[in-house]
Amino acid sequence: MNLAFCRTVQQQKKGCCKLLTLNKYSVQQWLKSFDAIIYDADGVLWRTDKELEGASATFNALRAMGKRAYICTNNSTKSHLGICKKAQDMGILIEEHEVLTSAxxxxxxxxxxxxxxxxxxxxxxxxxxxxxxxxxxxxxxxxxxxxxxxxxxxxxxxxxxxxxxxxxxxxxxxxxxxxxxxxxxxxxxxxxxxxxxxxxxxxxxxxxxxxxxxxxxxxxxxxxxxxxxxxCGKPNPYMCNQLLREGNIKPERTLMVGDTVYTDIQFGYNCGFQTLLVGSGVSTLDDVKKLQSSKQPRAYQQVPDLYVPKLSDLLKFLPSRNG
Amino acid sequence: MNLAFCRTVQQQKKGCCKLLTLNKYSVQQWLKSFDAIIYDADGVLWRTDKELEGASATFNALRAMGKRAYICTNNSTKSHLGICKKAQDMGILIEEHEVLTSAxxxxxxxxxxxxxxxxxxxxxxxxxxxxxxxxxxxxxxxxxxxxxxxxxxxxxxxxxxxxxxxxxxxxxxxxxxxxxxxxxxxxxxxxxxxxxxxxxxxxxxxxxxxxxxxxxxxxxxxxxxxxxxxxCGKPNPYMCNQLLREGNIKPERTLMVGDTVYTDIQFGYNCGFQTLLVGSGVSTLDDVKKLQSSKQPRAYQQVPDLYVPKLSDLLKFLPSRNG
Structure with missing residues (x-):
């Protein structure tokens, strides 16, 4: 399934294609459709101070495939340097300029x-x-x-x-x-x-x-x-306009991964990114169903393109390091 | 000007007749149209711990004319016994069963x-x-x-x-x-x-x-x-339904005196009372003008029948003790 096909399927289903129902080839074709990933932090990579299972391994494996990576968080309790250190301490391969915060x-x-x-x-x-x-x-x-x-x-x-x-x-x-x-x-x-x-x-x-x-x-x-x-934070596209302005990411080749529909997925929509919702945080599949059946014209903006229960579910679709 | 006339004038002006523009005879006719007065406390009788100038004298003079009196406050920091004591300490002639609070x-x-x-x-x-x-x-x-x-x-x-x-x-x-x-x-x-x-x-x-x-x-x-x-508090008419149930007050012969349009005046409207706004608290004549020109169908419910800058402005219209 290539991206065009995937999008057609999503439109028929009003988005939120369950990634785990796709075959490996389809997922790998989809992975080829972007070269940068923006991750939300809380609920995607960690919950408070605890790494979510397999999150850093998945993050690093996608990075090793050549995907550029950014963390973009609304958490304003720490500086972006503090968030970066927290990520690094969990083994996430990231640098200071790749961390964006709402503060x-x-x-x-x-x-x-x-x-x-x-x-x-x-x-x-x-x-x-x-x-x-x-x-x-x-x-x-x-x-x-x-x-x-x-x-x-x-x-x-x-x-x-x-x-x-x-x-x-x-x-x-x-x-x-x-x-x-x-x-x-x-x-x-x-x-x-x-x-x-x-x-x-x-x-x-x-x-x-x-x-x-x-x-x-x-x-x-x-x-x-x-x-x-x-x-100033998500869903305001202002959060990443420096990345866009400096040409670090192209909207149509960027994936936003988040756990909250009204911040992360709306942000992805506002920026023209592809969007992946993970079920390890705030929003659930039930929330998405409510949005899909809502008559509010803007509700569909918060429906993700794809859904996966947790980030590390992607691991099995990724090429092995030796492969 | 009798009450019927006064009400006609108010309807033409969309309410909020300025009491100080009326002559003594009109105000005295109006005073005859009710036999119970419900006073809000903060902004009408006092501000925090300080009596508003002439408030207790006016309260007591109206009482001496034979108007039954109640204090009805949304203040929930003290019990109604505490509010009663505070009023009594300021010289206001009131008893415990005449004080109603939101708590x-x-x-x-x-x-x-x-x-x-x-x-x-x-x-x-x-x-x-x-x-x-x-x-x-x-x-x-x-x-x-x-x-x-x-x-x-x-x-x-x-x-x-x-x-x-x-x-x-x-x-x-x-x-x-x-x-x-x-x-x-x-x-x-x-x-x-x-x-x-x-x-x-x-x-x-x-x-x-x-x-x-x-x-x-x-x-x-x-x-x-x-x-x-x-x-549970104002503007919910529940606040005074015991008074109504027990026949202590008749809505058409009761006046609500308050300083806040969205609680006191709306409460008066909800209960079918006459309403008097005093300008010594939260709401101003400008707020009333905004309500009068609002297109929201419920805004007029918060327009008082009458307005007076402060409670003690009524004093000069009251018969003197010796008169």
Whole structure:
């Protein structure tokens, strides 16, 4: 089955061809149809600090076949250097310039705008590190302690820095009402920019257990300010426009591998990439079925071209090193 | 100008008649058209712990004219006994059974449902006190401390009480990501009820300074769970259905005085009361103008019948004690 045929089949089926139902020859023909792969990290390569079974072996085997590789993550808790080190520690063959993060995209966005003011961060150290790397100043990151027992007195007296020109919201374990209050007050000035690293809602950790993502914190800020952020991470194609601009990837010969339909697969669609959903993270085949039967005209943009339960399922289709 | 005339004028003007533009006789005729007044508290009678100028004098003067009086507040940080004491300390002549709060309504709702399980509270002591008063058990209120540095490990290991059957969300100074994580996990069980005391978004404390209300916390829970709460406080007419049921008030002879169009005035509309907006709190005349020119069919429900800058502006229209 060549790519053209594969796409025809997908269109008939409204996408989401199950890769494991194809024969080896078809998969190998499909593999020939791209020369760069962009991987999401959490849910594809690892879950928190644990490598997903066979992920690094598969990543490296595809690389050994000559596929260029990039990691593109919405995780903003670490810098791209920190994400790169984490990947390398798991045995993934990757270099710093091949790791893209949403915090890095946010910092690049401000740098390209020649932003000269300060950033207030409702987020973690990853955002701070990327801002400093492009020479942008930010206020201290971490807990905001409320002084006194009264929110009203606190809000009246809390210091607000007149040089703050942008709010950056990302995942934040130290999210609190005093922090939210500051952000809401800064954003009453319409000239203060409202930026989000990403809008991921929640990440599953076990049956019936989730942790909230940056999207939940963005929802609080939207509720109180009635403002919507510029989201710098996936699904905004801005995440990889440097790769495209510099000619490192060609959209029609690039594959996006992700675990979340509304970020990774939508991102792939927005960029014109082929898309592969892995079932080892946020989105399930059931989610895809709902999208396929949805009458919302944009739902099909989140239907992946192909589906595989986990990344390492690709291994058996790859030529052996000695082969 | 009698009430019928006043209403005709209001309809022509789409409501929001400015009371201070009427002559004394018209206002006194209008005063005769009701025998009970329901006051919102924050923004009408006081702001945080400070009485608004002349509020208690006006409240008491209207009471002395024979108007029955109730305080009906969405504030869930204190019990209704606590709110009553606060009002009394300011010199407001009111008794415990004349104070209604959203936390009390939430507790009554569960008691009427013969709820036998436990409540997890993302809110403050007011909710706990009202639940205990109707014999409903709740988990401890306050900070949730995350153990360990990793949200994922925390979420996996955090204790969840199998007896929790409802989540109550209200204003909460100790709102945090660990708390939100617990609430999100409890609510994955569709049999666990999701209740909110109220949906107030923000309260102004000074120019450009706000504190977030319960509605902002509800927005986070909605974002992560995709569930909408039953809101027990204003604008839900449930807040005063005991008063109505027991015949204490007649809708057509009751006035609702509030400072927030989307809670107080909508509540008045929902209950069939007359409505008076005071300009000393959340909503402004500009907000009303926006509602008047809105094409949303429900916007007019939030347009008050009358407007006055502050409660004590009524004083000059009232008969003097000696008069």
């Amino acid at each position: 890095q995209a946010l910092a690049r966005f401000l740098a390209e705008k020649k932003f000269k003011k300060k950033v207030y961060i409702m987020g973690e150290e990853g955002i701070g590190a990327e801002l400093r790397a492009v020479g942008i100043e930010h206020l201290p990151i971490g807990k905001e302690v409320m002084f006194g027992p009264d929110m009203y007195e606190y809000a009246k007296a809390m210091p607000l820095d007149k040089d703050v020109g942008a709010i950056a919201v990302g995942e934040d374990r130290d999210f609190s009402v005093p922090k939210l209050t500051k952000v809401a007050c800064y954003l009453t000035d319409p000239s203060v920019m409202f930026l989000a690293t990403n809008r991921d809602i929640a990440f599953p950790v076990a049956k019936g257990r989730y942790v909230p993502g940056a999207g939940v914190l963005v929802a609080t800020v939207k509720a109180i300010t009635k403002r919507a952020p510029m989201t | 009390q309504a939430l507790a009554r709702f569960l008691a009427e449902k013969k709820f036998k399980k436990k409540v997890y509270i993302m809110g403050e002591e007011g909710i706990g006190a009202e639940l205990r008063a109707v014999g409903i058990e709740h988990l401890p209120i306050g900070k949730e401390v995350m153990f360990g540095p990793d949200m994922y490990e925390y979420a996996k290991a955090m204790p969840l009480d199998k007896d929790v059957g409802a989540i109550a969300v209200g204003e909460d100074r100790d709102f945090s990501v660990p708390k939100l994580t617990k609430v999100a996990c409890y609510l994955t069980d569709p049999s666990v009820m999701f209740l909110a005391t109220n949906r107030d978004i923000a309260f102004p404390v000074a120019k450009g300074r706000y504190v977030p209300g319960a509605g902002v916390l509800v927005a986070t829970v909605k974002a992560i769970t995709k569930r909408a709460p039953m809101t």
